[in-house]
Amino acid sequence: MSITKGDITANIEHHKNKPKKIFFGMVSNMIKHVFLVFRTYLDLFIDLVYGYFWEGKRTPIPDLEKKHAILTESAVTLAKKIRNKELKSEDLVKACIERIQQVNPIINAVTDERYEGALKDAREVDKLIESGLTDDYFQKKPFLGVPFTAKESHAVSGMRHTLGLLCRHHVRAHEDAECVRLLRDAGAIPVAVTNVPEVNKWMESRNYVFGQTCNPHHTGRTPGGSSGGEAALQASIAVPISLCSDIGGSTRMPAFFCGLYALNPTSGYTSLKGSALRTGEEKSMASIGFVSRHCSDLIPLTKLVVTADKTPELNLDRAVDVKQLKYYYVDTAQDLRVSPIAADMRAAMNRAITKLTADTTSTDNAPKPYYHAGFNHMFVLWRYWMTHEEDCFAKLLTNNTGTAYFWKEFLKKLVGMSEYTLPAILKLADDQVLPPVNKQWAEKLTAELKDDLIKLLGEDGVLLFPSSPTVAPYHYSPIARPFNFAYWAIFNALQFPAAQVPLGLNSDKVPLGIQVVAAPRQEALCAAVAAHLGEALGGAQPPCKINQ
Template sequence: MSITNSDKKDKIELSSNKPRKIFCGMVSNMIKHVFLIFRTYLDLFIDLVYGYFWERKRQPIPALEKRHAMLAESAVALAAKIRNKELKSEDLVRACIERIQQSFPLSYHKTIAKRHRFMADVLPTRTKRFASSFLVVRSGNLCQSLYFLKVNPIINAVTDERYEDALKEAREVDKLIESGLPDDYYQKKPFLGIPFTAKESHAVQGMLHTLGVVARRHVRAHEDAECVRLVKEAGAILVAVTNVPEINKWMESRNFVFGQTNNPHHTGRTPGGSSGGEAALHACITAPISLCSDIGGSTRMPAFFCGLYALNPTSGYTSLKGSALRTGKEKSMASIGFISRHCSDLIPLTKLVVIADKAKELNLDRPVDVKKLRYFYVETAQDLRVSPISADLRAAMNSSTNHKDRRGQGRLEEGCASSEACTRLDTTFSNEEND
């Protein structure tokens, strides 16, 4: 078989292009490695600088008082106590409100004391740093400052409240229970008299509904979102709404209307988003029920950041009407969910917001065989745009996977987050509406 001149020409071009491709590949790899090294040291520098900055702003959260100890119990347990007349709804709601507003003294602060040494003997005032009131007391040349820190000003979670109305509703619940109620009434209202909070992006009649947007800073909702209505219908009492990032789009709960929400475990850290206000407030042991929403982790990430449990139901099984300005007819990946300190609360709460026609499809009451579950995990993201996973996070994940592997609790599969996969995920959520 004869070789034509065109075939010879193609072979010559291929042989001449090979060194060029090798060279380009080497240059590309060198650039990637240089960028990776730069990114690694940049992350270390940022952690060092901002770690020092935010460590100085760290503030303690007051411990739970004995009279508020009931707040640490699960919503299911508290509802049972109210039904059995072991606990009054008013006492529970009042404890929740007092916990949010709870004050406690902070030790003498020398710098501030010197700053106010010429003040009157006893003068109530406020500081931006502590977002709380304090008294300045003078005795001769001695000046002391006694600070009274409050839970919410430290974490900045509540954006609007209805404390008086909540107490009024709680008293009405107590009167109803005292008068005697049939068992089927409690079946319709399984969380009768239990206080709850909701993220501000859920519309609540008469309350601020800004989504963190400056142009909406005075807007109030005209009716309840469907999820809020359903939780109220179950007998729960709304106490307050909480902070979110602007239009629920970020993983930090910060906006130009209400400012930044802080993590109660370390106020120099973020509680996550977009349900960061809910997670921060719930981690402080306040309301037993926390109503959230999720599209790419907006319920799950704040729960993870604040050491709580969360459940994000399958999309399409909860009504989004009135949540983040939706009509409820849109196709969306978002779902309504809850954050809780007790895993046992999640299924009973989720049942409240699941669309009635689709409730059976979720099989929420079906026993789960953990040995048949499949777990997918990723130890690192092979994408230069993503910061390396910290050693603490990797150790925690390995501890969890090793525990399940030893006990034979399901099938573990390690995955790999490639650059292409990260790009597709980023594009998907960029094109998706807010949650």
């Protein structure tokens, strides 16, 4: 092969530029390191300031009385006991209502209730069972007589359906959302609806209609959003089934903050009809999901809300041997918008890696580090794909009677006249003021990350991923760190299934955890690994004493 003069010139230029590239690379890394150190101390300062105000407001929730101990059992177990006439539905629903009435004055989770209606439904279930039912009937109604609650953005017929908006404070649902209907068809009994942020778009469950929901593990901290009311009740051992949804971590975030299991299924496999005013025809990266103290409930409940003709595609009943799976992990992302990973969160990840390393049958399957440049831009990628959602936040804020505008609402906020919280107004700024994300760049990077992960994970691999940089933050402090939810949101953008795994508590008795992510339609892997790790490393811990 002949070498041309141009080749020689190019080679000379390459060697001339190499020292410059090395120099600029070193400078870039130094700046990045300085910034991360700054962010670390900034986070410590934020926690110090907010902790000074909220740490002293930590109020314990009531201990679980012996007569309510039945609520510690899984929804699957409770359904079986009702079916076998070992437990009456009325007694279970009564225990659920009494426990909610004990804890709700402290956590402020419930926005509307149908206690009398639920007890009436339960008595009818008990009569049916006493009259004699076939196994076929129970198969069609696997959760017959088991009470549930739903986040208030899911329409529950006859109950308030405000979405946290003052302009909808009087609105009640005229029919059930599809996910609620499916739960009712399975025999479950709706008891109450729970608090959300305005139109589900914030990391805290707070609004001007119902106020602020508190984390039962630490009432000075948020239970998360948007399914914060559900997670707070579930963690308080007040309800067997908690119906949620997730478009940017809205199921997994509250599960993590409150120390619960959660499963967010592959996008497009659950109906959103009647949830946050959707028709069900929209294409969305949102999914219907559940939070629970019992990982064993997640797959049976998810099966209920998966669109019937798509159920076989997910293979939710697939048998999984966790010792034969391939494991990968990301211990921290390099997205400079989010906070650095805290020491207790890093320790939780290390415990999971150590456990799986010991459990795998081959060194080829032992957890291996993985990284992709897409994780450097988690928030921006999610922000871009949010522009593909068919609903309009600015219109939803007005109950679709007009459009809310950032500058107008911001000025009204300054003089105390806006009907919206500051996070909602900042969301308007994000939609209306900040420049859009570059379409070609975002779609190319998303496709590269998605394709690389699908190829890596296949049908027998999972990715361990941090849940968040920190444990549940103090109330209002997320406004100072608004991008930290990106650790959950990136998998909505990719449309991957993900499970949230509780891993006990930190030294401050606040929940720890990680995410388990799999390729599309591999929910069974997520659930199996979540169950394995949760059982071994602390799982869901109660926020109160349980009297047996």
